[in-house]
Amino acid sequence: VRIPLGDRTYDVVVGRSLIAGLPTLLPSTARRVAVVTQRAIPIADPVVSALGDRHVVRIDIGNGEANKSLTTVEHVTRAFAEAGLTRDDVVVGVGGGMVTDVAGFAAAVWHRGIAVVHVATTLLAMVDAAIGGKTGVNLPEGKNLVGAFWQPHGVLCDPDALDTLPPRERRSGDGEMAKYHFLAGDDLDAMALDERVARCVEIKAAFVAGDEREGSDRALLNYGHTLAHALEIATDHALTHGEAVGIGLVYAAELAALLGRVDRSRVEEHRAVVGGSYDLPTTIPAGVDDDRLVDLIGRDKKARDGLTFVLDGPRGIEVVPDIAPAAVRDALAAVRSWPSR
Ligand SMILES: NC(=O)c1ccc[n+]([C@@H]2O[C@H](COP(=O)([O-])OP(=O)(O)OC[C@H]3O[C@@H](n4cnc5c(N)ncnc54)[C@H](O)[C@@H]3O)[C@@H](O)[C@H]2O)c1
Ligand SMILES: [Zn+2]
16 A cells, blocks of 8 residues: 655555565665563564575564663663664564554654665554654553654555464554544445554554644544544553544444434444444453543543544534533533443
8 A cells, every 4th residue: 555645755565475575675775673562462473584694683662652662762862872873774664553653753853864675564553653753652641742753754554463462452452443434434344454554554644644743634644543542541541542532432432312313223323333342342451430531531642622532423523622521522422321231
């Protein structure tokens, strides 16, 4: 799948047993390769082997959001310095979104920017995080606050890598796939996994190509995410990102129906796809307080004018600002009244 971005155009290669072909994605100038990965990612070993007799340095970073930090970026870039990585060399990020965000950001700032190639190893990274050029790390004050737009030189998605992925991590990607289902209006759930990953990449590519720096339509990729971010915080991450996005999608449909933007059949369709095909939750967990959710929604960094949601409607899915908190609460009550699954 080509991501058309002028002189930053690159390919996302999706298919099985492709690791051996990784060198073809690297810039021809690269003599040294810094592989940024994590110890627990089995496919990192075959990636290093595939790099053959190039000068390869492997840098393992820690797990989890606490390690998606400037401290880790310092560790990684100091390892680049030790390896003598020059502007002509390349960084290869092998991992999920955590690794590709850190590796991408380290590449963006090393010598003011060198090439990075991602080997995505989680479903979420394949269909979302590794493509599109958003990179960055967290601060104690908030997620992804320090970052840069830095498009990769190429991306490799081999669904074989997912065989070792824990089921819970898999669900994070399922939530994004359910989102693409509605954004593109495609019957994604009817496709085989490789085909579905490639189609999701194509859908994201179209949004990124049309609006690289999220001035307009790229924001639609946040469909289902406004409530999802609030739910992740309110449940202290007891819900995975994908589970929260699943609930956020059916909630967005319910809110759109309450505002007269879509009819009930569209809400039922959301429930059937999210809860059925993707087997994700569709109801808000008990014990999560509505006041807290409304407060968190108002603080979402994407919110500009009062409560803003991405909602379906007669013109398709669009950003809808200035939604009355009462409507947001009514939709929460409506979702809570559904039979739980
Ligand atoms: N840049 C973007 O556009 C973008 C978009 C969405 C999400 N993100 C970021 O992505 C991150 C989440 O990414 P994620 O869901 O991929 O989680 P992750 O990168 O934290 O990976 C989840 C866990 O799975 C392990 N793992 C990865 N691949 C594996 C494999 N093949 N087999 C076994 N274990 C494996 C990892 O070591 C980790 O413990 C968040 O930090 C989020 O902010 C970025
Ligand atoms: Zn997401």
